[in-house]
Amino acid sequence: MIQTDILIIGAGPVGLFTVFEAGLLKLRCHLIDALPIPGGQCAEIYPKKPIYDIPAYPEILAGDLINNLLKQIEPFKPGFTLGEPAVQLEKLDNGHFEVTTKQGTVHRAPVVAIAGGLGVFVPRRPKIEDLQRFEEKGIAYFIKDPEKYKGEKVVISGGGDSALDWAIFMADNFASDVTLVHRSKNFRAHPDSVQKAFDLANTGKIKLHLDSEVYKINGNGKLDTVTLKRKEGDDVQIATKHWLRLLCLTPILRPIGHWGNRKKCHCGQQCIGL
Numbered sequence: 001m002i003q004t005d006i007l008i009i010g011a012g013p014v015g016l017f018t019v020f021e022a023g024l025l026k027l028r029c030h031l032i033d034a035l036p037i038p039g040g041q042c043a044e045i046y047p048k049k050p051i052y053d054i055p056a057y058p059e060i061l062a063g064d065l066i067n068n069l070l071k072q073i074e075p076f077k078p079g080f081t082l083g084e085p086a087v088q089l090e091k092l093d094n095g096h097f098e099v100t101t102k103q104g105t106v107h108r109a110p111v112v113a114i115a116g117g118l119g120v121f122v123p124r125r126p127k128i129e130d131l132q133r134f135e136e137k138g139i140a141y142f143i144k145d146p147e148k149y150k151g152e153k154v155v156i157s158g159g160g161d162s163a164l165d166w167a168i169f170m171a172d173n174f175a176s177d178v179t180l181v182h183r184s185k186n187f188r189a190h191p192d193s194v195q196k197a198f199d200l201a202n203t204g205k206i207k208l209h210l211d212s213e214v215y216k217i218n219g220n221g222k223l224d225t226v227t228l229k230r231k232e233g234d235d236v237q238i239a240t241k242h243w244l245r246l247l248c249l250t251p252i253l254r255p256i257g258h259w260g261n262r263k264k265c266h267c268g269q270q271c272i273g274l
């Protein structure tokens with residue numbers, strides 16, 4: 001059983017900086033996160049993306065921001081329970097709280113800070129046979145380390161900023177063989193990125209498949225091919241070891257969103273009361 005002064009659910013930037021503020025008050029913190037690493041969205045979804053809206057940093061990579069936060073809180077020696085979603089919150093007779101993770105780790109503290117952001121990000125999975133068998137073995141839903149795709153043949157699915165930004169970046173900087181697949185003719189990304197993607201397609205640096213969707217995957221243990229269904233024309237099979245589905249990440253706040261009673265707060269919103 002882990003006992004601390006403040007239990008923080010969520011080790012994203014907000015949870016991490018809470019450790020610093022509490023540390024100044026000589027309070028010890030312990031963080032719980034469903035992810036196996038601290039850093040929340042910054043570490044899990046976009047560690048190599050530059051951020052431009054952090055005070056005093058004209059530009060900083062999301063991963064570097066998290067490393068700086070971890071360095072900043074090091075002197076306060078926080079504890080971590082990582083890779084374990086907090087699933088249960090109970091109020092004890094002495095007024096303290098007990099938080100239990102899905103794996104059964106029990107934590108107790110007089111104060112619980114919820115820094116769960118939008119929740120745990122999970123991909124919306126298409127109905128494709130064997131999909132989960134190939135996850136981490138050729139199929140990815142976000143890019144943590146772009147270096148992995150340097151000079152590689154990649155198939156990217158998606159029509160938003162994430163799909164276009166990465167397709168352009170890889171085609172421009174990595175000499176990767178990039179195929180961009182989108183189920184419509186219209187993109188939802190910034191017009192400037194859409195223009196760049198079409199320019200790269202015209203020079204052969206991106207292979208563009210519009211009105212198309214990946215509907216079949218194949219491989220022996222690891223991904224070998226994906227097959228596209230097109231609105232018009234025959235199926236197309238593409239040999240690739242990397243299919244990047246850069247779309248549809250859904251944040252799930254459960255079970256935090258269901259803890260306690262929902263009651264009216266002074267802000268007029270339905271806030272969560274414990």
Ligand SMILES: Cc1cc2nc3c(=O)[nH]c(=O)nc-3n(C[C@H](O)[C@H](O)[C@H](O)COP(=O)(O)OP(=O)(O)OC[C@H]3O[C@@H](n4cnc5c(N)ncnc54)[C@H](O)[C@@H]3O)c2cc1C
Pocket residue numbers: 009010011012013014015032033034035039040041042045046049050051052053084085086087115116117118119120121253254255256
């Ligand atoms: C692609 C992308 C680009 C972005 N770019 C920018 C940008 O340039 N500038 C900017 O200011 N913002 C940007 N954002 C938004 C920014 O990332 C978020 O505002 C920020 O991460 C919020 O921090 P947080 O600590 O509140 O939450 P999060 O980073 O979401 O961290 C919350 C943590 O809580 C954990 N958690 C939730 N529920 C539980 C539970 N029950 N048990 C255990 N753990 C739980 C989650 O696993 C997560 O790690 C971007 C977001 C995305 C997705």
